[in-house]
Amino acid sequence: MAGQIQLTLILRQPEAANEISERLLAGTWNPAEMNAADIAANPADVSEVLSFAAKNSLQVLKTNPAARSIRVAGSVPDIENAFGIPSGCLGNLNYKGPVELPAPLNQIVIAVLGLDHSPIAKSHAQ
């Protein structure tokens, strides 16, 4: 849709991820022990984000609990308003400043991706 911006909201890892991390780094993790819920977003976190999206007129395009990501779309003013971005700063999609989310979303959402479309990485071929 014209004038719409698509964002990926990345949700925090579930509690189990801490233990997995420790065991991975210590070499005692066995992938066969994995349950899908060990890495998926907490369902309560997902519903919190979905109601935030609804409240802020953001359209939910895709909910992917396994990837802990929720894809939303909205107009520039709606997105600026929802994420506390100073008005007029988002136009060129190279916004690198902070985003502000109300509690408890500021704990639940660990990254808001898609505000900055400038290249992030270089190829390491010579």
Added chain:
Amino acid sequence: MAFEALVPLTGSTKAAPVGATLVGALNEQELLSVTLILARKTALPNAVLEQPMDRRTFGDTYGADPANILLVEKFAYNKGLTVVETSAFKRRVILNGTVKAMNAAFNVQLQSYKNTKTGHTFRGRAGDISIAQELEGVVIGVLGLDTREVARAHFRMERRKKKKPAAPPPSTYTPLQVAALYGFPTGVDGTGQTIGIIELGGGFSPTDLATYFQSLGVTAPNVTAVSVDGGANTPGGDADGEVMLDIEVSGSIAPGANIAVYFAPNTDQGFIDAITDAAQDTTRNPSVISISWGGPEDSWTAQSQTAMNAALQDAAALGVTVTIAAGDNGSSDGEPGALHVDFPGSSPYALCCGGTTLVGSGSTITSEVVWNETASNEGATGGGVSAIFPLPTYQQSAGVPALPTNGFVGRGVPDVAGNADPVTGYSILVDGQSEVVGGTSAVAPLWAALVALLNQQLGKNVGYFNPTLYGFGESVFNDITSGNNDDSGLGYYTAGPGWDACSGFGSPDAAALLSALSSSVSSSAKSGT
């Protein structure tokens, strides 16, 4: 009206440049970049310096107040300056703008001067820098208005003095020749494995791939393009070299494997989505993912770094090996004057791949040293110590050095190495042309292919095996003990016996590695763990 009243910035008074003559006014439309340093949220007690704390806690406690970052952003917007980067953690906001806008924003008169000794012209000013009253106590420094840099000229002379003689005559290899020098297992070809490759641009030509694999006498692997966030296989640009290198290196060594190439836009959103899509792809099921893209750690926002690191942790938890290039710009990672490592290579969940200069033939290596061709402008391997990620458990006895700037002992990279010097590079076919390409970009797919062969041979995926490799130590590697990756005269880092921050443990001694892994697979089967 906000940001109208001005106050002088404490400590910013400067006399007119000495030893220089005024040339005159600058072009008002000339662009420049300034760095604003913000005050700490909380004053730093001495106790913190004695008892280092982890970076994130430190940043949260002693970084800049996010509200102040927002205030500076509003100021920038008001003055027609562009915000290039903000970091509450580093207490830094970088702004771009024209000479005219900077003069107005900071109440200065920037002018052009000429150094009477060297004849170099530079940007200078006299008097105070002023800041908007709202920023008093918030912004404590404005850097970069002035470009007089005495150390810079000296630095360049140092570099010229250090210049090495021209590089030795090139000896280049096919990927199969490099695999033979490292003793990769024969009799396996990656059958049953899928190698995932992440690409943030470019594309491949199936015709070129067919021609290339045929010229090497190998059956062409099955190569599939997977679209992420609208990315697609689009050959015809500069990034084709990367894409073809990755497919041709991994595909010629493991031609029995399926190669799934995930194309995503080159944004943090695209990159993170690509890693997650690849790691959780239940259709193609990659056992190993190769990534040859990255940027200096400090070029990432904390949020995208956190999200990407979590995605890499998921891949590890799922038992997927992720090989990532260490970068091609030495210990500065292309930001000369300071030490930087490349992310996502610096993630503790990456098998970070550094570069060497390899000389040998058949199965005999004559010499192998750290790749550093800075003098001839042919790059140097990345490597060093993360300023973000703490030292992982598996590196506790590796001897990772402290960062000289603040004593932080973070995640050390690379973990492993392999041939990367373009002078001893890989012959590949790109857009119909035969080319010799190097870079740590070649090492990530080289290691990914090795992992595919090992998985097939062992009958079990090695998965995230950094802790296992650190358990084996240099005994399963060709330990690289000569060379350094110093690219900007900082004196870091030098290779030595065992692990070091420019070659990791070294290049693979694949026979020894396979044998060590076979024993650990059979012993874990016996003990039932």
